[in-house]
Amino acid sequence: MKASSVVKAVVKDRVVASQQTACVERSYLQKGITATPLPSFKWAGCMTPRSKLIWRASACSGGKISYIEIRSVDRVTNAPIMNNRAPCVLSLSGSASLGATFVRQRFGACGQAPSLARTLPTRICSATGGNPGAGGSSGTTNPNSGGAGGTGATTGNPGTPPTTTMGGGGPSGFTQARVPLTSGDQIPSGVGRIEAGSAAAVFSIAGVPADRQVVVGVVDSGIDGTHPDLNVIGGSSWVIPSAKVAGDVADADVDKYGHGTHVAGIVAAKNNGAGVVGIAPGLPLYSLKVLDAQGVGALSDAMAAVEWAASAEGKAKANIRVINLSLAAYIAPTDPDYQATMDLVCASFKAASDAGIVVIAAAGNYASDTRGYLPASCPTVIAVTSMDPASNTPSSFSNFMPADAAAADKNRVIAAPGNGILSTISYAREASGYRELSGTSMASPHVAGVAATCFLSGACPTSGVAGIDQLTTLQAAANERLAQSADYGFAGDASSTANGKYYGSLLWAKF
Secondary structure: OOOOOOOOOOOOOOEEEOOOOOEEOOOOOOEEEEEEOOOOOOOOOOOOEEEEEEEEEEEEHHEEEEEEEEEEEEEEEOOEEEEEEEOOOOHHHHHHOOOEEEHHHHHOOOEEEEOOOOOOOEOOOOOOOOEEOOOOHHHHOOOOOOOOOOOOOOOOOOHHHHHHHHOOOOOOOOOEEEOOOOOOOOOOOHHOOOOOOOOOOOOOOOOOOOOOOOOEEEOOOOOOOOOOOOEEEEEOOOOOOOOOOOOOOOOOOOOOHOHHHHHHHOOOOOOOOOEEEOOOOOEEEEEEEEOOOOOEHHHHHHHHHHHHHHOOHHHHHOEEEEEEEEEEOOOOOOOOOOOHHHHHHHHHHHHHHHOEEEEEEEOOOOOOOOOEOOOOOOOOEEEEEEEEEOOOEEEOOEEEEEEEOOHHOOEEEEEEEOOOOOOOOOOOOOOEEEEEEHHHHHHHHHHHHHHHHHHOOOOOOOOOOOOHHHHHHHHHHHHHHHHOHHHHHOOOOOOOOEEEOOOEEEOOOOO
C-alpha cells in the first residue's frame, strides 16, 4: 500500500509486555507464597469460595525456586481447608505418579512457574528489602509492622519539626520541603538508594503552587483504586480483557495482574503510617490501562494512551505531565519494517514530548542491546536501565546501550534501582497489598517520581520545554551527586563503563 495523505504507513502491531522479573525473599519459601491459579486449575473438594492456595518452595540451582507443595487454606483465618477430614495438601513427591503434565501445570520446574499459576515468582530476591510484616504466608503479612529483612527505617520521630526545607543540592540538601517519615511506614531500598527518603525526611507535596502541580500517568495493567496507600484520581482504558483469566475487566481502577499498582507505589505510595513510601508520597496518579490480567497488550494501545494524554481532552481531564511505561515490544533492527515501525511508533511519543510531557520507559529485561525495544528506543523517550542496590552493579537482566552507540542514544539513558523493590500491589494479586518485584519495570518509575519532583520543586519548568529536554536537569543532578562522591555510583555506570555496555548514571532525587 502506498503512502497517501490519509495512510502514511501500514505496519504490524506489536505485543507489549510488562518488564518485571518476579522474586521472593528466601524466608518465604517455607512460609508459603499465595497466587491465584488459572480457572483450569481443579482440585476436587479443596477449592471453595473462601479458600486460597499457598505454594511452598525450596531453592534450586542459581538462586532459582522449585515449588514442592500446595496447600488450600481459608483466605481469612489461614486454617487448612479439610476434605474427607484431611487437610488439603498436594505435594510434588506425591504427584509424580500423575504424570509430567500434571506436575508441570501445578509445580513447574526449577526456575519455572507452574503453567496454571504463572504469576508465582521464579527466583530468590537479593537481600535488598522484603514484604512488610513478619511471620505467616505472604498473603497474610501485616503491612503496618516492621519489614522482615527490610532496608529502610520503619519509624519516624513525631517530635521533629514538621518540615525540612534546605536549598543548595548537597547530599543532605533539597530544593523542596520534606517531612519526617510517619511511624509505621517503610523506606524501600530503591527510595533509599537514590536518597529520595529517610526516616528524617521524605518528599512532601503540600503547599506546591497550582502551576507546578503534577499528575503522573501510569501506562500499565491498571492501578488498584481501592489501595489505601495510593492517590488514584482517575483512569482511562484501551485494553481488551484476557479471556484466559476469570474476572478480567477493562476498568482502569482494577488491576488483576498487579504490575501497574506496583509501579504506582514506587512513584507515589503515601507517607501515611502503613506499608511503604514512594518517591513523591501521595502524588496524584492517573491509570492508563493497556495491559490485561496476563500482563500483555498491544503497542498500538500504548500509543493511543500516550496520544490521549497529550490531547486537549487528556490535558483537560488528567493534566498529566509525566508518563511511565514499564513495558516493551520488540522489532529487530534487521526487520524490513523496522524503520517504518520506528517512525510510526515514535511519532506518538514525540507528540507527547513536544506537548511538554516527560515520557519514561523501561529499557527491557533481556540483558541485550536496548535498540529495537519500544518505546525505549524512541528518540524522545527516557530509557531506564536497572541496577542492583545490594551488589552495586548493573542488574543481570537489564538491557543496556552499547558503549559505541551514538551519543544521542546514550544521552537518553539513565539508571535506577530495579532489584528487590518493595511496593504496593493489587489485592487481586496479594492479600497483604505489598510485594517485592524486580525488573526495569521497577527502575523506570523511580525516574518518573524524580521527574515529578523536579516539576514540583520548580527545577523543571512546566511550560516552554519539551519533555525529553527535562532529562538534561535529571542527568545534571546525577552527575553532580557522583562528582560529590564516587561512592554514589555503581560498578558499570557511566563513569566506569565495562564490557562495552552503557547503563548511564545513577538517578539522584535532588529536588
